[in-house]
Amino acid sequence: MILKQICVVGAGTMGAGIAQVCAVARYRVTLVDLDPKQLDRAKESINNSLGRFAHKNKLSEPVSTIMARIEYCQELAVCGNADMAIEAVYEDIEVKTGIIQELSQVIDSSAIIGTNTSAISITALAAAAIKPERVIGIHFFNPVPMLKAVEVVRGMETRDDTMDVTTQFITSLGKRPIVVNHDIPGFLLNRINLPSNLEAIRMVEQGVATIEDVDQGVKLAFGRPMGIFELGDLVGLDVTLNACDAIYNETKDPKYLPPVLLRRMVKAGRLGKKTGNGWYAYNADGSKVVPASSATKKD
Numbered sequence: 472m473i474l475k476q477i478c479v480v481g482a483g484t485m486g487a488g489i490a491q492v493c494a495v496a497r498y499r500v501t502l503v504d505l506d507p508k509q510l511d512r513a514k515e516s517i518n519n520s521l522g523r524f525a526h527k528n529k530l531s532e533p534v535s536t537i538m539a540r541i542e543y544c545q546e547l548a549v550c551g552n553a554d555m556a557i558e559a560v561y562e563d564i565e566v567k568t569g570i571i572q573e574l575s576q577v578i579d580s581s582a583i584i585g586t587n588t589s590a591i592s593i594t595a596l597a598a599a600a601i602k603p604e605r606v607i608g609i610h611f612f613n614p615v616p617m618l619k620a621v622e623v624v625r626g627m628e629t630r631d632d633t634m635d636v637t638t639q640f641i642t643s644l645g646k647r648p649i650v651v652n653h654d655i656p657g658f659l660l661n662r663i664n665l666p667s668n669l670e671a672i673r674m675v676e677q678g679v680a681t682i683e684d685v686d687q688g689v690k691l692a693f694g695r696p697m698g699i700f701e702l703g704d705l706v707g708l709d710v711t712l713n714a715c716d717a718i719y720n721e722t723k724d725p726k727y728l729p730p731v732l733l734r735r736m737v738k739a740g741r742l743g744k745k746t747g748n749g750w751y752a753y754n755a756d757g758s759k760v761v762p763a764s765s766a767t768k769k770d
């Protein structure tokens with residue numbers, strides 16, 4: 472099966488990144504969002520990101536050629552001609568189920584529906600589709616244009632050829648498919664990573680260490696390019712909380728029980744870079760404005 476036309480639903484952080492990497496890999500892309508402001512923001516962020524790649528001579532075509540492959544739409548009906556649709560809307564089972572149901576009614580019966588969910592069961596989402604065997608988890612990591620790993624997650628009904636076409640598609644994007652053979656809560660990489668993130672939050676909550684020291688420590692000791700809290704702000708505190716809640720609710724494993732501090736931060740609307748305030752505080756250009764500890768001490 473040759474894929475040509477990709478439809479991405481949800482033009483937030485992840486949807487914009489997914490649309491960008493598909494267009495760079497020469498797929499035609501339709502990016503869909505209910506909110507026209509999100510579509511404008513996505514277009515600007517894709518253009519800026521491509522500009523940075525062009526500046527480093529990392530693109531084989533002009534930015535304008537790549538940008539011209541992406542269409543921006545508010546109606547899901549435009550996905551009718553897509554060979555693959557990837558949903559990247561809010562991490563909410565009802566919203567995602569509604570999108571998958573609608574998508575499976577408009578796209579061709581041979582087309583694949585991918586979901587970029589962080590922690591909702593692929594099998595549960597696939598149950599909303601007319602052809603659950605064509606539904607699969609395609610879990611990109613943030614920032615999508617930079618990070619090469621993509622989990623390809625098999626739901627209970629996902630057919631082998633759906634897995635094969637999807638892993639080939641991910642490879643065609645210049646990324647490395649990480650095959651996850653069972654639809655377990657949190658899949659593979661978050662199952663490994665989240666417990667250490669939550670432990671870091673607990674250490675800060677208990678006053679054992681500051682946010683800056685944790686971040687410096689993991690960068691200098693473990694060679695991570697970003698600190699746990701820096702990355703947490705990029706991912707979104709709400710995204711992390713939702714992922715942990717989803718894994719905890721299914722497994723009851725206390726390793727994934729979110730600390731009160733994380734819940735409080737999300738309640739306060741401190742969601743990270745996207746709200747200008749999270750573990751760190753940010754200027755409009757994304758630079759930090761105050762030390763991390765003063766951002767959390769206001770609680």
Ligand SMILES: NC(=O)c1ccc[n+]([C@@H]2O[C@H](COP(=O)([O-])OP(=O)(O)OC[C@H]3O[C@@H](n4cnc5c(N)ncnc54)[C@H](O)[C@@H]3O)[C@@H](O)[C@H]2O)c1
Pocket residue numbers: 480481482483484485486503504505506509559560561562563566570587588589590610611612613705706707710
């Ligand atoms: N942020 C991350 O680091 C990250 C990493 C991996 C996976 N994910 C997953 O990717 C998904 C998207 O996350 P995000 O951070 O990009 O979210 P986001 O909040 O940045 O964007 C979500 C977008 O979905 C749109 N939307 C909501 N309902 C819609 C509908 N019915 N039709 C069309 N558009 C709709 C919203 O307008 C918004 O633009 C989530 O499932 C999340 O768990 C996020």
